[in-house]
Amino acid sequence: MLTAIIALTVLAIIFGLLLGFAAVRYKVKSNPVVDQIDALLPQTQCGQCTYPGCRPYAEAIARDEADINQCPPGGESTIIALADLLGRDPKPLNAEHGEHAEKTVVYIDENVCIGCTLCIQACPVDAILGAAKQMHTVITSECTGCDLCIPPCPVDCIHIIPAIDETKKVHVELPQTPLLLNEME
């Protein structure tokens, strides 16, 4: 009886120490789930999900504060990927946050631009080039189409144009899906 108690106590102490050591030694700094979620988000940093950027939204999802269907630029494929990652059921995009649209970029009408730099400060990916009282221009290949530069512009010289998408040229649509057997009359 006594030996059993002693033996178990000693074992418990050993394993406790081992676990304690492991917890300190192999501590994970950032939440890996947040990183994984962040990797699936489209990184437009547009804020349509009501969070100030993709990473804050990823953190909110990880904390279970936000739903997985709040990202209009990502659309269905992002929702499916998130559902897959988090083991939830995919659901349609929440229309409150906007609709999934074709990819766009912005274009600055250089004749109208007054060089105020407000759009440069608003761009989350540093895709606008310019300086005070100098003409600004958008680096199209870096633009994510978040449209965050449009509200600050005092002269409304920023316009949305469709993005040139090389992969879209060859993209084939999904054919009409046949019914399932149990859906037949």
Add this chain to the structure above:
Amino acid sequence: MQDKLNSIPVRKTQWKFHGGLKLAGHKKQSMQTGIATAIVPEQLIIPLQQHIGRPAKPVITIGDKVLKGQCIATLKDPTSITAAIHAPSSGEVIAIETHAIPSMNRQTANCIIIKTDGEDRWLPSIKPVDNPTSLSSDTLKQLIIEAGIVGLGGAGFPTHLKLTAETKPLDTLIINAAECEPYITCDAVLIEEQADKIIQGIQIILHTIGIQHCLIGIEDDKPQAIQALQKALATINNHTIQLIQIPTRYPAGGEKQLIQVLTGKEVPLNKLPHDIGIVCHNIATVHAVTEAIKEGKPLIERVVTVTGDKLQQPKNMRVLIGTPMQDVLNECGYTESNDQSLIMGGPMMGIHLDSADYPVIKTTNCILVRKKQKQPVALPCIRCGECARVCPANLLPQQLYWYTRAKDLDRVQDYQIFSCIECGCCDYVCPSHIPLVQFYRYAKTEIWTQEADRKKSDHARERHEYRQFRLERKKAEDAERKAKKKALLNKKQGIKTPEQDSKKAAIEAALKRVKERQSEQAAIAKNTEGLTDEQQKKIDEVEQRRKNKLQKEKLNTKLEDN
């Protein structure tokens, strides 16, 4: 002669590939006559990109006069997936603009448009090589690059990229003469008419790669072509080239299937024939190589089978690249109507076209005009497994279908969607008429799109994070600078030079005086409210006295000073 023929044995193969179909050939109708030559059209539309990879770079400008065989677009570096393009006839370049090109989803591409002058004048500086085997491998490769030769069998992969062993040494050249799709006969007639050139081309390619072993794979439903090859082989008396007859079974002409049938070797998953020491060229490509080197003719024309039940005179024609399909069809008794479908390529893998307003490109092996097939309504998948039985790539088509349907693209890749050659066998046998290949095309292109999106978003994340970092750094730097400035100021105030001391004393004295005066005035201002007239009078008197006294004092000091 018969003896000589017999000395060239036609081996039958002992291997086969998984699945496949026995299809009705429909090949006789276009083989009634020999190869006709199509007339030179008024306008040639030549796309700058006729294959996967990058478009070629035009070297002419609008308004230039060009001669037949003149290079009009070139490749920047010989390792890129690009091929040079030449003027198919003489004339004037009237535009370089976008035009519809034959493709799955009505793509447009930049095209050079030449208005022909009808003279069909050749470039004078063409130099044929009589004895190609005397040239070095690199010279021959350069000639092939300059001739703009691409694989004429299907995908149009630039030929010069398949002439070097990159990772492993090559040991076998396989010549694809299978031509397994129904209706198409352009390779068969080319063999019948030009077998000599084909054998010469094989010798050139063998010499260029530097190997000694070649297998020609040909389906057994083309006895005349086999005989023509035997005859040509008999004249060269060389045993490095073996003719192998393979059973007619679709898709025996698929690269990996043909390799398996001829050698029994299977190309490993996600690997290329190169990796097992094999390189495959189409028979028409070989013919083009001979013409390019022995006659100095770049790739400006090809043999096209124009056939189908809806054509009055189906035949094989030698067509200039860039000829509008309408012109070609007009020569074969084509009438436009709504109950026929126009296909570039064969009925199994061809591209359905919505009009004849497309140019013939380097990969146009067939133009098929068929009675429109009613697309039957797709019924539910009953899991019969027929598709898996016929799949030549050994895949599980129904699993791919279910996962594509569920948009579970990871799983689709686990089931090796990219090994699918889109041969259409599964479509053909599906009792529920599900358009399976379309599902696979969707899955493949969707995976590409998502991959591109992911790359883009990774890039955006990097930039965003860097911006965040930059802003933070700027903040920290600003704070640091401020702190430094302050510290510097404090330091300055801490050290007292004599000059500063006197100045400081002067300032302090001035301040003191001001303060005194203020306190004086404050003294004056005290208790001045709610006074009676008598009190006010007294105050005024005292004030007057004080002022007089002050004035006197001031006068005295002034006098003293003077």
